Amino acid sequence: MPAVVVLGAQWGDEGKGKATDLLATTDPIDFVVRTSGGHNAGHTIVVNGEKFATHLLPSGILTPGATSVIANGVVVSPEALFRELDGLIERGVEVADLVVSANAHVIASYHSVIDKVTERFLGKNQIGTTGRGIGPAYSDKVGRIGIRVADLFDEGILREKLEAALDVRNHLLTKIYNRRAIEVDTVLEELLSYTDRLRPMVADTSLLLNNALDEGRTVLFEGAQATMLDVDHGTYPFVTSSNPVAGGVCVGSGVGPTRIDRVIGVIKAYTTRVGSGPFPTELFDEDGLELQRIGGEIGVSTGRTRRCGWYDAVVARYAARVNGLTEFFLTKLDVLDSWERIPVCVAYEVDGKRVEEMPMTQTEFHHATPIYEYFEGWKTDISGCRTFEDLPANAQTYVRALESISGAKIWGVGVGPGREQTIVVNG
Ligand code: GDP
Ligand code: IMO
Ligand code: MG
Numbered sequence: 001m002p003a004v005v006v007l008g009a010q011w012g013d014e015g016k017g018k019a020t021d022l023l024a025t026t027d028p029i030d031f032v033v034r035t036s037g038g039h040n041a042g043h044t045i046v047v048n049g050e051k052f053a054t055h056l057l058p059s060g061i062l063t064p065g066a067t068s069v070i071a072n073g074v075v076v077s078p079e080a081l082f083r084e085l086d087g088l089i090e091r092g093v094e095v096a097d098l099v100v101s102a103n104a105h106v107i108a109s110y111h112s113v114i115d116k117v118t119e120r121f122l123g124k125n126q127i128g129t130t131g132r133g134i135g136p137a138y139s140d141k142v143g144r145i146g147i148r149v150a151d152l153f154d155e156g157i158l159r160e161k162l163e164a165a166l167d168v169r170n171h172l173l174t175k176i177y178n179r180r181a182i183e184v185d186t187v188l189e190e191l192l193s194y195t196d197r198l199r200p201m202v203a204d205t206s207l208l209l210n211n212a213l214d215e216g217r218t219v220l221f222e223g224a225q226a227t228m229l230d231v232d233h234g235t236y237p238f239v240t241s242s243n244p245v246a247g248g249v250c251v252g253s254g255v256g257p258t259r260i261d262r263v264i265g266v267i268k269a270y271t272t273r274v275g276s277g278p279f280p281t282e283l284f285d286e287d288g289l290e291l292q293r294i295g296g297e298i299g300v301s302t303g304r305t306r307r308c309g310w311y312d313a314v315v316a317r318y319a320a321r322v323n324g325l326t327e328f329f330l331t332k333l334d335v336l337d338s339w340e341r342i343p344v345c346v347a348y349e350v351d352g353k354r355v356e357e358m359p360m361t362q363t364e365f366h367h368a369t370p371i372y373e374y375f376e377g378w379k380t381d382i383s384g385c386r387t388f389e390d391l392p393a394n395a396q397t398y399v400r401a402l403e404s405i406s407g408a409k410i411w412g413v414g415v416g417p418g419r420e421q422t423i424v425v426n427g
Contacts, residue, residue: 032060073252
């Protein structure tokens with residue numbers, strides 16, 4: 001399996017970290033690559049009962065022998081990068097090799113300042129961002145006033161680019177948001193303090209990855225965020241500012257679509273969302289609180305509780321379509337162990353009509369209410385199951401039913417956070 005994409009099929013936190021780690025340790029993987037987002041991600045990996053969280057670093061940083069790559073589509077905060085690396089080193093982790101794209105854009109402290117003041121300014125319309133400066137850094141990239149990793153190694157160019165960027169950003173900060181202007185010298189000093197440590201890690205990662213694929217080596221692209229948070233395909237404007245869909249992997253890495261062999265959508269056996277925005281199957285009752293409690297649905301990056309609801313097959317089918325999924329990895333089936341009856345949203349009702357596909361407009365999506373089908377629960381602890389046949393009959397029925405209505409086969413099922421708590425269904 002030379003080039004495999006792992007991505008989120010819902011609103012994030014589906015278990016992409018676990019899926020990536022599992023693939024990277026069951027088959028020998030040469031490269032684990034992040035292609036979008038930044039340290040807004042929070043990916044949990046549980047190895048021998050010990051829990052690790054990665055944010056900007058690919059999960060492959062924990063896999064000996066694999067090289068971790070932060071490709072051009074990622075927005076890189078050097079401060080967050082080294083804080084995360086040092087945190088792992090302090091815990092005694094033997095961190096894998098790390099390569100950072102020269103073309104990746106940089107998040108400096110002013111981006112997170114702008115992120116936070118923008119949210120405050122939006123008031124009740126706020127997105128509920130992670131406050132990490134992701135949106136402002138991508139805005140600068142598209143607005144052609146961004147700073148790239150390569151710029152950090154030429155002080156003259158860096159100063160010129162910072163002057164241009166801060167000229168624009170300081171107008172916004174002082175005249176609209178009534179804040180103090182940010183000094184070029186302060187940011188220059190902040191960024192230059194990382195250059196010596198960063199320089200040996202920087203390379204042309206598109207060349208590196210394409211050469212690796214030419215040599216038959218294996219590359220795993222670890223998605224961050226998710227399909228429904230995609231700036232083009234998600235629930236805009238309640239989205240992140242990048243393209244976490246499969247197409248974004250090609251743009252974000254400089255690896256062409258013809259080289260991708262598998263696209264795995266990670267999906268929970270129910271649904272969660274952090275931050276604002278529409279969520280048709282969201283629960284506001286005891287069941288929602290139970291999913292949150294049993295599923296441990298607390299954000300890895302921001303510590304916010306996640307909104308919880310039932311499985312939404314309309315979202316699943318949409319993710320299968322816009323990503324061209326070859327398969328799903330269904331996680332957290334064990335969280336449903338105690339329910340008598342499990343609802344699954346198979347379609348929506350929108351303004352009195354049954355709708356099988358994602359509604360076209362945001363207003364229609366806001367009006368969507370779920371149409372449920374109900375499945376018998378299994379009322380058994382499945383966390384020790386290791387084969388599909390080990391699962392109780394009702395759990396097998398649930399998995400097969402999801403598969404038949406979600407638009408791609410289910411390759412694996414998660415029955416607990418541990419690497420080994422996985423069932424390979426079609427392997
Ligand atoms: P990511 O952002 O997609 O990598 O997901 P997160 O790490 O933010 O959130 C997923 C959470 O679910 C983490 O706490 C994982 O340890 C946990 N997890 C992943 N797979 C399973 C599973 O199959 N069962 C259970 N109970 N927990 C899981
Ligand atoms: P992983 O990779 C869940 C959400 C934020 C907010 C919106 C925009 O762990 O699945 P941003 O800071 O990106 O501008 O915030 O996107 N969000 C996530 N939600 N999991 C994530 O990452 C997320 N990354 C961003 O909560 O609603
Ligand atoms: Mg997460």
